[in-house]
Amino acid sequence: MATIEEFLSLSVRPSQDLSALTSEHVENFIHTLGRRMLRQTLQHKVAHLRAFLRFCGDRGETARGLERIHTPRTYRGELPPRALGWEVIEKLLASVARTDYLGLRDHAILHLMAYYGLRPSEIAELTLDAINWKRRTLRAEQRKTRSTLVLPLADQTIEVLDRYIADGRPCDLVTNFLFAKVRSPVGGLTSWGICDIFTKRARQSGLPLDGVSSYALRHSFAMRLLGRGVGVKTIGDLLGHHSLESTCVYLRIETEMLRTVALPVPDIAAH
Incomplete structure (x- = not known):
């Protein structure tokens, strides 16, 4: 919106x-x-x-044909994914006041994107049944690989989801979707709606996030795993990538980062 x-x-x-x-x-x-x-x-x-x-x-409210917009062309691998520093993500999450339904809902959505790398479409499809409180897991359906990912829930995530459902999510919502709209017609949020939530919360945070998309949280999740020594294959499985080629883009970022801190090679011939 x-x-x-x-x-x-x-x-x-x-x-x-x-x-x-x-x-x-x-x-x-x-x-x-x-x-x-x-x-x-x-x-x-x-x-x-x-x-x-x-x-x-x-609906006849505008002239026909206005939707024929030229879409800017992009190329695979043209630019590496944009990742945010973890301190920026923590500030973004902390900026969302969890004092009402919208705050609790939006904070939980951003938390899942940042800590689990879920796509907006995957979050939109989450249902109340996707949470197994006894086993402390979350079941996410990955569209691109058509597979089901079962994620272990950390204590912090359990607290975030429990508080959202207990104190924020209206009990009389006639939908099983975990994250629902507050306006009629009642139903689950769309992936576009979730992207808009990120944009709105990023703007309200006052952080330098102009032009940053919600996928930056997903990219930051991947970079965090890579920095902790997690293998590329495992990262690809968690992100729901079709091939290792998609995941290897993050190695390109890591290499560029190493170049910026590399020490100069001494001139041996000069000694």
Whole structure:
């Protein structure tokens, strides 16, 4: 929703309705976004905007064809994944006030992305039955590999989920999804909704996270495991990667980091 709200605030005056939108408004907005974020992030923004404009066009609220937005092209391996320092992630989590349903829900979502590397789509599909309190595990369905991942829950995660369900999640919600919307129609959050939650909470935190997507938490999880000596194959299995090629991108980051701290090689010939 954050993308749509920004688009409308920049393109339509309060006194105007959606019929005032033109292709020029769309192009100017995409150009504005493109100056401050990576193309990979811009792709997600364009997808949100395209879906909104298609919906409005089908309802006759805007001119048809506005959703035909040129998507910026990206190439596999063009840029290494962006990871955040763990101290930044801890500050982001701490910035979410757990005083109401939204705070407890959003904090739990960010916690699962940061500590378990779950994709927004995987979090969106979690149900209440996915938590086995007796065995202290969480069952996540990985779409890309079509496999089920059973994750052990740490004490901190147990506390986060227990508090969210006991004190935050309304008892009368008529849905089995773990994370639900607060507005009608009642149901589980979508993966886009979860991405928007990250964007909103990152903005509210005051941290330098402009242009950072929710996947940065997943990448940070992978880098943390790599730094602790966990094998690439194991990391790939936890992330639900199809092939080791996807996981080896993180080795590229690690190599670049080592280059920045490498000591200069002494000139032996000079002695």
